[in-house]
Amino acid sequence: MKAMLLKQLGRLAENPDPLEPADIPTPAPGAGEVLVRVSACGVCHTELDEIEGRTPPPRLPVVLGHQVVGTVQELGEGAHAFRIGERVGVAWIYSACGECPACRSGQENLCSQFRATGRDVNGGYAEYLCVLEGFAYPIPPAFSDAEAAPLLCAGAIGYRSLKLAGLQDGQILGLVGFGASNHIVMMLARHLYPKSPVYAFSISERERAFARELGAAWAGDIGEAPPEPPERMIDTTPVWRPVVEALGALAPGGRLVINAIRKEMVDKDQLLRLDYPTHLWLEKEIKSVANLTRRDVSEFLELAAQVPIRPEFQEYPLEDANHALQELKQGKIRGAKVLRLAPH
Numbered sequence: 001m002k003a004m005l006l007k008q009l010g011r012l013a014e015n016p017d018p019l020e021p022a023d024i025p026t027p028a029p030g031a032g033e034v035l036v037r038v039s040a041c042g043v044c045h046t047e048l049d050e051i052e053g054r055t056p057p058p059r060l061p062v063v064l065g066h067q068v069v070g071t072v073q074e075l076g077e078g079a080h081a082f083r084i085g086e087r088v089g090v091a092w093i094y095s096a097c098g099e100c101p102a103c104r105s106g107q108e109n110l111c112s113q114f115r116a117t118g119r120d121v122n123g124g125y126a127e128y129l130c131v132l133e134g135f136a137y138p139i140p141p142a143f144s145d146a147e148a149a150p151l152l153c154a155g156a157i158g159y160r161s162l163k164l165a166g167l168q169d170g171q172i173l174g175l176v177g178f179g180a181s182n183h184i185v186m187m188l189a190r191h192l193y194p195k196s197p198v199y200a201f202s203i204s205e206r207e208r209a210f211a212r213e214l215g216a217a218w219a220g221d222i223g224e225a226p227p228e229p230p231e232r233m234i235d236t237t238p239v240w241r242p243v244v245e246a247l248g249a250l251a252p253g254g255r256l257v258i259n260a261i262r263k264e265m266v267d268k269d270q271l272l273r274l275d276y277p278t279h280l281w282l283e284k285e286i287k288s289v290a291n292l293t294r295r296d297v298s299e300f301l302e303l304a305a306q307v308p309i310r311p312e313f314q315e316y317p318l319e320d321a322n323h324a325l326q327e328l329k330q331g332k333i334r335g336a337k338v339l340r341l342a343p344h
């Protein structure tokens with residue numbers, strides 16, 4: 001099968017084409033697994049964190065990609081949850097142990113045995129992948145394959161971030177960075193919390209304009225003072241300055257949720273600007289979001305179909321994965337990026 005392989009880690013600035021097209025054996029589904037023929041795979045900022053070594057894959061080469069939509073092609077021994085030809089999605093959670101205190105309390109995202117699709121095992125930048133049937137999701141018919149792909153990480157983790165933010169209807173929500181995840185959070189928030197104004201903060205005028213198009217009550221630069229202090233904020237940027245600025249903008253008693261698997265080190269010195277009375281006092285909180293649970297994905301897909309949420313996306317052929325990643329790194333973003341696989 002055709003796949004884009006990551007063979008070596010390194011900074012994108014030094015190696016702009018980290019993925020190599022390759023022909024590798026089509027995997028065979030093991031016990032309890034299904035073989036999925038991939039039709040679309042979303043491109044996530046986490047792929048940059050993997051390539052640049054901030055969350056490195058344990059083994060190379062590896063196939064990246066954890067927002068996968070495709071059809072069930074073959075059933076492994078004992079797999080009976082899906083029929084051949086049924087459309088399914090695969091998300092970042094490839095597996096968790098199912099037995100530890102975290103798993104038993106509904107927090108399988110925090111399991112120490114957590115394995116991630118497209119990092120710990122091969123993912124969706126390929127024509128096929130295998131997945132445990134208990135970790136695959138039916139895709140609601142409301143969505144095309146390419147529309148559904150970004151819902152599986154950008155959307156589902158955005159949903160988890162919004163839940164952790166604990167917004168109440170009428171409170172102001174501040175979104176810091178306005179890419180694949182936060183543009184979906186905006187659509188969701190406008191549905192779930194119709195009285196809550198949404199403010200968008202971004203260094204990119206293109207992203208600010210996009211936020212206004214989608215109904216932001218205000219959009220400004222990172223560090224620009226909003227009309228009112230937001231009670232809840234969600235940061236999706238890869239760096240530190242926006243965290244410090246967001247804490248400064250946050251209302252007393254407010255909460256900042258950081259939706260990022262890793263932060264880059266380039267501007268870590270910004271943290272030295274942290275001033276206790278300005279950024280932390282008055283009971284301000286910070287919380288990170290780690291991975292997601294199967295329940296997050298299932299709940300979100302159902303909710304997204306009801307709204308319905310239609311993410312904006314740009315498509316690239318699988319072979320252009322490096323190009324999509326470069327654009328993501330350079331901030332050339334409008335909504336989500338999705339790799340399309342030719343019908344095969």
Ligand SMILES: [Zn+2]
Pocket residue numbers: 044045046066092153154
């Ligand atoms: Zn992701």
Ligand SMILES: [Zn+2]
Pocket residue numbers: 096097098099100101102103104108111112113
């Ligand atoms: Zn566990």
